[in-house]
Amino acid sequence: xxxxxxxxxxxxxxxxxxxxxxxxxxxxxxxxGTALCPGCLxxxxxxxxxxxxQCARPTPDGSLCGSCLRHPPAFSRSLACFLYAPPIDGLxxxxxxxxxxxxxxxxxxxxAPQVANRTVDLILPMPLHPKRIKERGFNQAIEIxxxxxxxxxxxxxxxxxxxxxxxxxxxGLPHDARLKNIKGAFVCDARVKGKRVALxxxxxxxxxxxxxxxxxxxxAGAVEVEAWVVARTL
Numbered sequence: 001x002x003x004x005x006x007x008x009x010x011x012x013x014x015x016x017x018x019x020x021x022x023x024x025x026x027x028x029x030x031x032x033g034t035a036l037c038p039g040c041l042x043x044x045x046x047x048x049x050x051x052x053x054q055c056a057r058p059t060p061d062g063s064l065c066g067s068c069l070r071h072p073p074a075f076s077r078s079l080a081c082f083l084y085a086p087p088i089d090g091l092x093x094x095x096x097x098x099x100x101x102x103x104x105x106x107x108x109x110x111x112a113p114q115v116a117n118r119t120v121d122l123i124l125p126m127p128l129h130p131k132r133i134k135e136r137g138f139n140q141a142i143e144i145x146x147x148x149x150x151x152x153x154x155x156x157x158x159x160x161x162x163x164x165x166x167x168x169x170x171x172g173l174p175h176d177a178r179l180k181n182i183k184g185a186f187v188c189d190a191r192v193k194g195k196r197v198a199l200x201x202x203x204x205x206x207x208x209x210x211x212x213x214x215x216x217x218x219x220a221g222a223v224e225v226e227a228w229v230v231a232r233t234l
Contacts, residue, residue, distance in 0.1 A: 025094060025103065026087050035091075035106040045083040047232055055207050056080040056232045073207055074214035075199065075227040079118070081111045084203050084231040092202055092231060096140045104143040107202070107230045111144075112151055115228055119196065122155045123148070123228075126201040126213060127186065129166040144230065145200045154198070161188045161213060182208050186216040193221030204229040 023029070024037035031037045036044075051058045052065040056078035059065050082088045095103040125141035133139055142158050149156035165185050197217050199210055204227065214225040 025091060025100065025106075034109075035103055040087065043087065045085040045088055047080045047083055051080075051232075053077055056204065056227075056229070058083075058232075058234060073211040073227075074218055075207075075210060075225045078204065078207070078210075078227040078229065078232070079114045080204065080229045080232040081107075081114050082231040084205075084233040088231050095143075096136070096202070099137065101138070101143055104140075105147050107144050108147040108151065111228070111230055112148060115148075115152065115198070118198065118226065120154060120198040120226065121195040122157050122160075122192070123152075123198045123200055124157050124161055124188075124192070124213075124217065126199065126209065127161045127163045129163045131166045141201050144202065148200070157191065160191050161186055161216065182212045184212075185209075186213045188213075188216045188220035188222070190220055192217050195222050196224045196226075197222045198226045198228050200228045202229065203231050203233065205233045 022031050022035075024031040024040055025035045026040040027037060029037040029039070034041065047056065048058050050060060050062040052063070052068055054064055054068040054075070054077055055073060057065045057067070084092070091103060091106075094100045095107070123145050125139065125145040128136070128139045128141075139158075142156075145156050145158075163185055164187055167181050167185050199213055199217070201210060204210060207227065210227045210229070214227065217225050
């Protein structure tokens with residue numbers, strides 16, 4: 001486990017060197033070796049151990065949630081690190097919209113223990129439409145996936161999946177509208193054929209986007225698809 005985290009830390013030359021004293025991304029206090037000070041790190045909302053094994057939604061006893069029983073998603077399981085709640089929601093917004101790219105290493109480092117024992121053949125980050133990348137300047141899923149893939153020693157494939165339509169943002173849409181909005185939005189090429197694939201994204205809300213991407217990967221021949229996310233909403 002520590003070897004994986006060390007590889008992530010040692011292979012993040014594209015990001016700010018966090019071994020130097022820096023200001024905590026949340027409170028501004030002194031932080032060394034991480035984006036947060038010890039106090040803010042202790043306050044993070046970790047995903048509870050009791051959660052649905054398929055979609056990672058917290059459940060009372062860790063059994064499958066009602067939604068997955070009624071409508072099983074295309075991905076076989078989900079792995080997450082945090083709940084999407086304060087202050088993680090603010091950190092992810094800093095990362096995505098404030099372009100604080102050094103937070104990619106923070107997310108990858110803390111997510112690595114959740115997936116260290118998983119056996120997958122490749123990591124496939126959630127693709128953005130070219131128009132969205134042009135507006136934002138980067139794909140947040142790719143930035144998190146880079147150090148994570150290096151640490152795990154798993155190939156990162158950033159050009160296997162493509163978003164066909166520039167769909168409106170899922171945030172704020174009701175569940176049924178999310179499903180309609182994202183339907184048929186992705187395509188994967190044959191390089192996933194026969195592979196066990198991990199889809200990676202920053203946040204899972206309803207799971208509609210990840211489910212549709214999983215469908216595309218399975219249609220292209222993937223044998224199993226998992227969903228990996230930094231944070232899961234309640």
